[in-house]
Amino acid sequence: xxxxxxxxxxxxxxxxxxxxxxxxxxxxxxxxxxxxxxxxxxxxxxxxxxxxxxxxxxxxxxxxxxxxxxxxxxxxxxxxxxxxxxxxxxxxxxxxxxxxxxxxxxxxxxxxxxxxxxxxxxxxxxxxxxxxxxxxxxxxxxxxx
Numbered sequence: 001x002x003x004x005x006x007x008x009x010x011x012x013x014x015x016x017x018x019x020x021x022x023x024x025x026x027x028x029x030x031x032x033x034x035x036x037x038x039x040x041x042x043x044x045x046x047x048x049x050x051x052x053x054x055x056x057x058x059x060x061x062x063x064x065x066x067x068x069x070x071x072x073x074x075x076x077x078x079x080x081x082x083x084x085x086x087x088x089x090x091x092x093x094x095x096x097x098x099x100x101x102x103x104x105x106x107x108x109x110x111x112x113x114x115x116x117x118x119x120x121x122x123x124x125x126x127x128x129x130x131x132x133x134x135x136x137x138x139x140x141x142x143x144x145x
Contacts (some may be wrong), residue, residue: 024081025114031084036091037073046138052126056082060090060134067097074130081120085127088112093131102135104128
C-alpha cells in the first residue's frame with residue numbers, strides 16, 4: 001500500500017513539474033522551489049508591506065550599513081511566481097545602495113527571471129513596490145532619529 005502511494009505521489013510531482021516547465025522559465029522554477037532570503041528579519045532597519053491587487057501580501061525587510069543594503073529578506077503568502085520574484089529581488093538588492101535599489105524596475109526583475117507569463121507580470125511589480133515601500137520607510141525612520 002505504501003509503495004502504491006509513493007508511486008502516485010511521484011507521478012503527481014512529475015506532472016506538476018512538467019506543467020510548470022511548460023509555463024515558467026527554469027530560473028522561476030528554481031527560485032520558487034529554492035527561494036533565498038525567506039523569513040522575517042528581527043529588528044530590521046527598514047520594512048515594507050504591500051498588499052497586491054491579486055490578494056497576495058509581500059513583506060520586505062532590510063538591514064543597512066549606512067546607505068548600503070547588507071541584508072534583505074521577505075515573506076509572502078503569494079503564488080510561486082510571487083515567491084520567485086521576491087527571492088530574486090532580495091538577491092538583487094543585497095550589497096547595493098538604497099538609491100540603486102530604488103531604481104530597480106519590474107522589467108529588470110523579469111529579465112533576470114527570464115520572464116513570466118503576462119498574467120504573472122504583476123508579481124514583479126508587487127516585489128518592486130514592496131522594496132520601494134521598505135526604502136521609503138527606512139529613509140523616514142532615519143530622518144526621525
